[in-house]
Amino acid sequence: MEEILLRLILDYGYYILFIWSIMEGELGLVMAGILSYTGDMNIFYAILVAGLGGFTGDQIFFYIGRFNRNYVQKKFSRHRRKFALASLLLNKYGWYIIFIQRYLYGLRTIIPITIGTTKLCWKKFAIINLISAFIWASITIVLAYWFGDYLLLILHYIKKHWYVAFPTAIIIFYSVIRYIKKAAEKRSFRK
Incomplete structure (x- = not known):
């Protein structure tokens, strides 16, 4: 089973990384950093793919909020506190929240949806989101690459x-x- 999983990662690693980055991403980015450290992935391609995936995911969530405001309010009614917190953060930090939201557990999908329900220009969001996605991908993958030896030791210990x-x-x-x-x-x- 482990060999099959490893073969899938080696054969389809960039596709998996892109899809994983659309959904959430941090664990996928760490794995991409480790695979870059071992030479199974190219670090520059990994950053490019992860950045594009993170950008795509947040754009999707933004447009969900932009074009489905009533549906979002009904469907996510149990997450009202998170939406309220996202609105407060948006009011307090403005567009800087687009950078910060990638590191806020539990709010990564809520904040772009909330921003989509506001009157923020879609072009401005797209540009800031693109820059933010590549910074996020670069920081996470490069750190995992630098600490690849230690992370491999931890993974080996966990496996054993x-x-x-x-x-x-x-x-x-x-x-x-x-x-x-x-x-x-x-x-x-x-x-």
Whole structure:
């Protein structure tokens, strides 16, 4: 199974990276950086493909917000808080939020949709989004490339000692979620 997965990545790596970058991307970009480090991908092509994928994804979300405002408000009604937060961030930071949103977990798709519901010019969004996507792809892939040796050691350890790594990952994930919930409760309590 591992050989089949590796062959798919080596044969279709750039296509997978493009699609992954449209949806979310960070893990895919880290893997592209590691594959660039091992020589299985070209780092410049990986940055180009990931940047175009990130740009395409945010453009899709922007146009969903632009042309389907009523549908978005109905369909995402349970995410009202995220939309409210995205609107606050947009009002506070203006177009800079287009750069920042790529690093905000849980808001990466919401912010472009929210921006699409505003009167921001589509050309301005596209230009800023394109620059932002390539900066995001460059930073993430180059960092994974530079630390490729260490990341490979971690992956090898996880593969060899999965019985330790899996529960540790669950504990870390649970701790992070709990910390975020407590911070949110404190923030809402202060208001």
